[in-house]
Amino acid sequence: MSELDLNDKMSEMLAKSEANVENSEKTFVRPEDEIREVVAPDGSIIKVNPLYDYFSGERPQEEKPRGGIVEKFLNWARAESIWVLGFGTGCGSIEIPPLVTPRFDMFRYGVQMRPTPRQSNAFIISGYLSVKTLKRVIRTYEQMPSPKYILALGSCTINGGMYYDSYSTINRLDKYIPVDVYIAGCMPRPEALLHGFVKLKQLIKEGKAEKANEYARNFDEYKANQKKIIKDWNMPDYNW
Amino acid sequence: MSIYAKLAYSFIGLMIVLNWGMLMGATMRKIGARMAGRHGIPFKQPWLNLLKNISTRTIITHGVMYYIGPVFRLTGGIGIFLFMPVIFTGDPNGLWTNFSFSGDLILILYFQVFGMLGMALGAGEGGHPYSAMGIARGLAQHAAVELPLTLAILSIAIQYDTFSVYKIVEAQQGGIMNWVLFTNPFAAAAIILSMLGALGHSPFNLVKAPNEILIGPATEYEGTYLGFMMSAGAILHVMEAVLFMNLVFGGATSWIELIVKSFLIYFWSVFVGMVFPRFKIEQSITWFFKVPFALGVLAILMYSF
Amino acid sequence: MKELIEKLSSKYELQEVTYQRNNLVFAAINKDSAIDAVTYLRDYEGYTHLVMMSCVDWIEEGKLQLLYLLNSPSQKNDIGIRVYIERENPEMVSAHHLWKSIWTYQRELREAFGINFPGSPRIEENFVVEGWDDMPHMLRDFDTHEYAEKTYFPRGNRKTNDPAEYMRAKLYPNQPVTAKQRKDDK
């Protein structure tokens, strides 16, 4: 890409970002996120908009699977090595320690925990989600590399469970992010979780776990739902 | 022997080392799992992880250095391999001596730092605060490890009057009593202690401390680059073990011997790591500046007069 | 506990005193002298441990009832100081100079009940909810079910039925409903 195109791209990105900031609620922008001017070492003044310069402002693209024998082979590899993000979003995460310990050893199935979203491709939504957590969950989910899978635990993620009338927890998860496997129960036993992983493996091997592409396809709808309940939307529309 | 044959043999050797490194990693994790009473991962897991990482669809970028970091690390591993006589065959430029020459020990020491520096560049470009912390810890500890290691290696160089790994291995042939382990015990002790830091298991695994700084320099890496780093790590682990094997434990005359010795050397660090918590960075540096440093100085004094 | 209440009533006029257990007593003190009473109990009577600070919304009387629950580690008993404050734009004297932990309770009450504690540190910050734009969520007249219904895309097929009717239908299908039960249901 030549210098000229780069400049054009930068300028249009900046314009778009400012437009976005105009649309979004100014009141919720934290002080460290406000548009400010920074003096570069060479003395030139750069306009910095943290919410949009530090992230890619692009929409998610739909990545078509290769198909054929190659995809089958890769799917086998993906299914046999599932890296779970270590983020206990709800009370269901009390059953994660038994999973990595001698009683129910999930390493046997090639399921491992990873500390950072960049390296994990499965996300356990362990139970109810308050709106405050949903914001972080969306951000984390968008940072995970595709193909990515979501396991939703408990009845809370299906229809709100016993918190159906709570002002703080969402009712159904699939309105905000696509879910691959639901594991019912309050809370699901470790055996149920293992069975959920086996089920997820089947889906991956059959090439049916393409929810990341679905998220990209219905991006606007999901975003609309998310912005409806997240009142202080002080982050980019899509951050990876 | 022609350069092409040498290249071919080096490539074959590299493949052997890579796969052995992965298998060794899986075995160590299985041993750890057995200590905890688990089955642990299956043996084929590292290859599957590598495939999975390569087959990741999304690839993010943070700039040029972000790409080059893992490449540097891989280069460090391959560099050590290329100038390391892995198998002793009695012939200075025999089959598996790769491109070893008279001064390769210094080059190998340099390549050890090379990968770390590459990671520093990549992690810096990645821009995650935890990767910056991790790489800062890594470089600081590496400096602390290098000190006793270099002293001990200098002592060995003085002892055999050479900087060529091949010559050092050659001088240790003919019986276990010729090993540096027995002929130069202080240097051997210093090397065995600094091995713990170089192989980077607990208590010296500060670079990747999940419950402190996520996973350190690799926090922002994903997909193919993570696969690069994993294979580089596999090669580096074996090559470090081979270096210590050549320096202290009399080298190897066959692949079987290499595999057994490198396994035992690597197991030593895992064995220590199982029962010891993690140091803080200042504690770890102080530890290396105490006993191993003193041993290194003793080793120097022993052979310089 | 009795002599403690007598001592207190000699200093401040107590409105209502409830002896709940032999080691727990509640006393209501008017808004102005409440913090003085709490300070007196902490400094002279040995009630040094602040157990909790809570608030109850008595919407019928249009009052909010604050509660300072103090515990005496030496005498091993508790006293709860009740303070009734007005329900519309409520305000109370901050006690953050007495305990290092009480500002958290005040911050929570500010968010949950809208009570203002002037001078309390970080009182403006959100405690549990983020970007909340409705009325304080712990007041009685905030209907959480209605809020959830109109906000969170409820899945349609959830049905709730009156437990009494349901159990009678399921467990005792052919038993006539007695007059007492009918009275209870009302």
Place this chain on the structure above:
Amino acid sequence: MINKFLGFKPDEKLLPSKTVTPDTEIDLSSHKYQKIWLGPNHPGVTGNMAVELTVQGNTIMKAKTHVGYLHRGFEKLIERRLFVQGFPTSIRMCVAEPDTNEYLIARCTEELSGYADAVPEYANWLRMLSLEMARLAGLLRGVPGQGGTFALGIGVQWGVYLRDLILDRFEELTGARVYHMYIIPGGVRGILPDGFKERMEDNLRDIDDFIIRIKKLMFHNSVFKQRAKGLAVITPDMVDKFGIVGTNARGCGVKRDVRKDNPYLYYDKLDFDPPTATDGDVYSRTWVRWQELIQTVDLIRQIMAKMPAKGDIRAKMPNVLNWKIAKGDTYVRLESGRGEYGMYYVTDGSDKPRRINLRGPSYNHAISVLEHMLIGADVADVHAIMVSLQTCPPEIER
């Protein structure tokens, strides 16, 4: 030492200031400081909470706790439910030891409706048994977990395995694994199954030699001592100022234990003495918890020995469907694994509670105490300090 030896004098202004006070001036625009977040998505925070750190190098200059990621609004939901309907909802207020919530709610409703003395003796013994089992399950994760914060993961593996065995006993006794709903108003829900005591005794024997192993692994370990001693010291004068309770208070010599101070159930019939330590750092807190592990095993043995063979498990209570409780309020407390754990319960004569308010120990430990402790600490120690304070987010925000 080395600096003096080499005659090298670093510039003090460039070094992190050794004495960090809560009111240290922090100017983010000078590039000395950086703001980093621990959590909510971080393996080093206990549960789903976040700590906002302002660091200078490795030293923490300012810390701010952010909670509310687990907020479900129990105290609002309980106003829309009957007493019996609210029961299964509100025991989920703390996932680590749900039995404590069960006892508190049951006790509050009994006391306010005048059934305080109606609970049969056998039921009270069973309540004590389940409470102590919950404490044991919590400690089996907590004590080796302190080593786990220093990357001593092997003890955690053993501990969580034994905790699973205790959860099996819970399943046998109550039918559930984590949320038991065993202690109900008026008594308990089930009797002790046949052969329970023998199976429990087997598990306790395993736990006995685990206790010895964990002692050798942690308290005889030089690196663990180096890292845990002198870290995050709680002084006795802080206890009342910050409202510190439980093992955190006992770790610095302040002997506070509800089981001794205001005995509930039959704790006065048991023979035990809460352990204490002198210097309130992470090491002595962990040491106190290790001794409590021994004591809890002993208490369970005492309970199983002293409890009557059989009896009735439930008092005659009014019909739960139209159970109205007269206007009143009370506060009931007990000693959970983390410290004093109480509930303020208000009724107004209707068939629904007016207000419940939980007082979790973490409410102070995780916010005011943690923010005070972290100032001047090392970034590498944050996880250790949080675990040693036993911060448990769900009981802060409910």
